[in-house]
Amino acid sequence: MELFSNLALGFSVALSPFTLFLxxxxxxxxxxxxxxxxxxxxxGVAILIPxxxxxxxxxxxxxxxxxxxxxxxxxxxxxxxxxxxIPGDEPALMTTLDGYPMAKAGxxxxxxxxxxxxSFFGALFATIGLMLLAPLLSRIAYQFGPSEYFALYxxxxxxxxxxxxxxxxxxxxxxxxxxxxxxxxxDNQTGMPRFTGxxxxxxxxxxxLVAIVGLFAVAEVFVxxxxxxxxSSIGVxxxxxxxxxxxxxxxxxxxxxxxxxxxxxxxxxGAGASLGSFLAYMGEKNVQGEKGGFGTGVPKGVMAPEAGxxxxxxxxxxxxxxxxxxxxxxxxxxxxxLLTLNITPGPTxxxxxxxxxxxxxxxxxxxxxxxxxxxxxxVKMFVHILSVPAWVLLxxxxxISFVGIYSLSGSYFDLLLMIFFGIIGWIFRKLDVPTVPIIxxxxxxxxxxxALRRAMILSDGDWRFLFGFRWHTPxxxxxxxxxxxxxxxxxxxxxxxxxxxxxxxxxxxxAVSD
Amino acid sequence: MKLxxxxxxxxxxxxxxxxxxxxxxxxxxxxSDPVGSKTFPLMLAGVAxxxxxxxVFRPDDDPAWPGRMxxxxxxxxxxxxxxxxxxxxxxxxxxxxxxxxxILSFQISPRPLPATITGLGLSIGLFIIFKYALGLGLQxxxxxxxx
Numbered sequence: 001m002e003l004f005s006n007l008a009l010g011f012s013v014a015l016s017p018f019t020l021f022l023x024x025x026x027x028x029x030x031x032x033x034x035x036x037x038x039x040x041x042x043x044g045v046a047i048l049i050p051x052x053x054x055x056x057x058x059x060x061x062x063x064x065x066x067x068x069x070x071x072x073x074x075x076x077x078x079x080x081x082x083x084x085x086i087p088g089d090e091p092a093l094m095t096t097l098d099g100y101p102m103a104k105a106g107x108x109x110x111x112x113x114x115x116x117x118x119s120f121f122g123a124l125f126a127t128i129g130l131m132l133l134a135p136l137l138s139r140i141a142y143q144f145g146p147s148e149y150f151a152l153y154x155x156x157x158x159x160x161x162x163x164x165x166x167x168x169x170x171x172x173x174x175x176x177x178x179x180x181x182x183x184x185x186x187d188n189q190t191g192m193p194r195f196t197g198x199x200x201x202x203x204x205x206x207x208x209l210v211a212i213v214g215l216f217a218v219a220e221v222f223v224x225x226x227x228x229x230x231x232s233s234i235g236v237x238x239x240x241x242x243x244x245x246x247x248x249x250x251x252x253x254x255x256x257x258x259x260x261x262x263x264x265x266x267x268x269x270g271a272g273a274s275l276g277s278f279l280a281y282m283g284e285k286n287v288q289g290e291k292g293g294f295g296t297g298v299p300k301g302v303m304a305p306e307a308g309x310x311x312x313x314x315x316x317x318x319x320x321x322x323x324x325x326x327x328x329x330x331x332x333x334x335x336x337x338l339l340t341l342n343i344t345p346g347p348t349x350x351x352x353x354x355x356x357x358x359x360x361x362x363x364x365x366x367x368x369x370x371x372x373x374x375x376x377x378x379v380k381m382f383v384h385i386l387s388v389p390a391w392v393l394l395x396x397x398x399x400i401s402f403v404g405i406y407s408l409s410g411s412y413f414d415l416l417l418m419i420f421f422g423i424i425g426w427i428f429r430k431l432d433v434p435t436v437p438i439i440x441x442x443x444x445x446x447x448x449x450x451a452l453r454r455a456m457i458l459s460d461g462d463w464r465f466l467f468g469f470r471w472h473t474p475x476x477x478x479x480x481x482x483x484x485x486x487x488x489x490x491x492x493x494x495x496x497x498x499x500x501x502x503x504x505x506x507x508x509x510x511a512v513s514d
Numbered sequence: 515m516k517l518x519x520x521x522x523x524x525x526x527x528x529x530x531x532x533x534x535x536x537x538x539x540x541x542x543x544x545x546s547d548p549v550g551s552k553t554f555p556l557m558l559a560g561v562a563x564x565x566x567x568x569x570v571f572r573p574d575d576d577p578a579w580p581g582r583m584x585x586x587x588x589x590x591x592x593x594x595x596x597x598x599x600x601x602x603x604x605x606x607x608x609x610x611x612x613x614x615x616x617i618l619s620f621q622i623s624p625r626p627l628p629a630t631i632t633g634l635g636l637s638i639g640l641f642i643i644f645k646y647a648l649g650l651g652l653q654x655x656x657x658x659x660x661x
Contacts, residue, residue, distance in 0.1 A: 054650050167574055173526060173565035176558045180533060183558070187551045190543035194551060195536050218595075225587050225621050226580050391623035392632050395615035398595075399640055406602060407650050415599035419592060426588075430577040431522055453549040461548030 003131070010358030013060060014366055022057075022065040023363050027370045030072020034092070035080050035382050036393060041073035041091075041273075041313075041330040042436075043216035047397065049209055049337050050404030059341045060356050064363040066337055067317075070330055071123060071364065074273060074313045075371050078115045078306055079382055083108060091273035091309040094281040098294065098301025105297055109241040114299050115306040116375040117248055118255050120368060122307035125259035126266065126314020127364045130321075133267070134350070134357075138322040141347040144484075146455035147466050151488035153448040156325045158496035159268065160437050168500055170433045178441015179448065181206050188446055189453060201413040208336045208442045210405055210414050214421025215428075215435045217401045222426040224394045241379060247299040254284055254300045255307040262308030266315020266328070273312040273328055280308020314364070321345050321357060324447070329436040336443055516573035523569030530563035587621050594618065606655040607644075612637035 013019060033044030045066055052062045077092030082099035095115060102111040144152070157175040184195045185205030196202040261283050262276035284304035285294040294301045316328040324345040326332040338345050343356060350357055375382075405418050425435055452466075459465030467489065468482040537555040580588070594617050601610040616633025620626065644650045 169565045169568040169572075173562055176562040176565065180555065180558045180562070183555050187540070187543075189547055190551055192541050192543045192551060194540050194555070195533070197536075221618065222588050222591065225591055225618075226584050389623070391619045391628065392636070394622055395618040395632060396636050396640070398618055399611055399615055399636055402595075402598065402602070403607075403640070403644055403650070403652070410603075412599045412603065415602070416596065419595045419599065422595075423592060430579065431518060432574065432577070449554040452554060453547050456548040 003135075006135075006354065006358045007131070007362060009354060010360075010362030013355055013359030014064070014362035019061060019064055019359070019363065020366065022061055023068045023367050024370050026065045026068025027072040027367050027374060030069035030074075031076035031079075031371070031374055031382055032072075032385055033069065034073030034076025034078075035386055036388070039220075039393075039397065040077070040216075041070055042212070042333050043220060043397075044073050045069055045330055045333045045337075046209065046212040046216055047401055047404055049333070049340070050213075050408050051400075052337070053340070054407045059338075059343055059353075060359045062337060062341060063334075063356060063360050066334060067360060067364060068367045068370075070334065071310075071313065071367050072371060072374075073330075074123070074310050075116065075119045075375050076382065077309075078119065078302070079112065079379070080386055082111045082115065082302070083383065083386065091277045091312070092305075093274070094277045094305035094309075095302055097281070097305075098297050098299075101295075101297030102299070102302065107297070110244045110247065110299065111302050112379050113241060113243055113376050114247055114251065115302040116372065116379065118251070118258070118303035118306040119310045119375065120372040121255040122259045122262055122310035122312075123314055123368050123371070124365075125256075125307075126263050126311040127361065127368060129263050129311075130314055130318055130364075131361055134318050134322050137318060138347040138350045141323050144323075144347070146451040146458065147468065147485045148488065150448060150451040150455060150466060151485045151492065152323060152325055153444055153451065155488050155492040155495060156319075156440065156444070157437060158492040160440060166432060168496065170431070171437055172496075174428070174434050174437035175441050178438035178443075179445040180441070181211070181438070182442045182445020183449070188450060201411065206417065206442065207408065207414065208439065209340070209408060210418045211421050211442050212333055212336065212439055213401045213405055214418040215425035215438060217397055218418060218422025219425030219429060219435075221394050221398050222422060223429065224390055241377075243376075244299070251300050251303045254287075254303050257287065258284055258304040258307035259311040262311030263315040265308070266312030267318045273309045273316065273330075276312025276315070277305040277309035280311075281305040321349060321360075322347060325444070326440065329439065332436065332440050332443055336439075339443070516576060518576045518579075519569045519573030523566045523571075523573070526566030526569065527563050530559045530566060533559045533562070591618060591621055604656065606653045606657070607641055608637050608654050609656075611640065 014023070029048070030041075030044065033039045034041060048066065048069060052065060057065065074091065078095045078099065080086050081092040081095040082103050085096050085100040099111050099115065102108065160171070160175070182205070184202055186192065186203060187194050193203060258280035261280045262273075265276040265279050266273065281294075281301070281304050284300060285292065288294060288300060292298060292300065312328075313330075316326065316331045317334075320326045320331040320335055322345070324335065326335045335345060343349065343353065401418070402415060405414050408414065428435055428438075455465050456463075462469075466485060468485040470480055470482060534556060537552045537559065540551045540555075543551075579585075594614055598610050598614040612633040614633075615636040616629045619632040620629035623629070641652065641654060645652050645654075
């Protein structure tokens, strides 16, 4: 079977000692990043990308390292949710609801072990789903032309906006700002400078890594200065860690249902892991009903969101790899990594670079088992790392960000730009303007504009082309009609409008922005 | 009060106007396509301006802005970072990093001794990691000192 030969290729890449070492190191780093409050998967991966470059890693190795960090951060986020009642990252928010009550009742160890297993279950489910679904989707995406891609980008922005903020206009503005920043620099098609104000540093455009590290990491430092690091203190002590077999076997149904929900939420462009854990928790709460006691510290209440969150993390890789449209903030950062490595994700990736794709999938499978080992028997070690105080952690993050960006270009201009993005990020967070669409805009802006312009070249300037009308010569009337672009556009509009109405029905606990 | 969003809306509209003006400054090239270099930026400016109008006329509630002390702290942090960005090349890694990290640490938890230790520790520790484990070409001290 094709799948098995592909997997064999993947494992032959992933099982080389160096790649294996990177996967283990990535899992370890990722779990720490996820566990530390204030350092989420997107900042963590963003800060590490410049360092991965300076190590001179090739594409496969860099990708393996970063996705291991990504998966690790998704596992690690639960640790501080359970012990401190502070989500280590956004997707782990739902885990606080039952995890912290469990810890207060003296079952911190059980909660950590059960959520660790649930994370493993969800992530494994999603990796297998990725393996099966991605090649199929890439075969469909092969047929996509510029008008389909333009509609797809629009869909990504509108759905991302739909869940990232309470205010749709603010989400739309964030996308515009990102896309607007992407326009800075030389025009791809004509070679003319745009919006540079005569500044030579801006000719190449704004590097998305500078924006990512500024908006995520530097802004976080300002938030911490504002709160005086109040948000980090060890709350609950961890006793003995044992394996609660009965709770685990009783929760298999919960984990399976939550993984399915999470995976679907992850695959949808723009939705991401936060939505996955939210829907999984809410869904399971309904299934269990009043008797389930969700919110009072029940094991199923930590298993559902963790399975959902990790399944969504894997699901979000599907659109990123097959279409080049990321499904979440962190996969947007991973897309940035790929683009900088000169790999363009998309349907051709599966035929042109099978070593990269299948090597990545095999590494993910391996990383899952490594993470299970790290997060269940060795969880105590990470609990100790949690006691690093904010006044050491944040200056450290800051200095690593500076050196990372400095090592990319060696120019102080990029550092100043990073600080500027940090200030913007802090103000925007205050005003509830989501920052993830800005990143996505900077990343995809030029692709989106190119898609529009190439579509218009094909149709000789007839805008009906964008809606799926096709013809051989513009004057002869259209020959046939393709439903894909307009259905994507309809979905985009629905994805943008629906949250306005849904928000009245579902009360959200907090803005979602992973 | 809903002043923040209204003010933000005005800034967004002004920004969109400036962006529009910038789009008209783009020079035409001998290569051309039906859409051209201006259309997409102008579309973005249009959508942004509409968003700005929405903020002005339908603002959200004000967020909790920090007091004058905290705001001052953030301004100091920004100034320290800007100074660091300028100092990194001429002064080398160790000295600016130690000072910058110590000040940031002090701002999060205002105790002089732990902040100084954090600054020194981060500066030396990170230098060792970056230089010897990751192999970055960092310069430790000012060039003049090294002769």
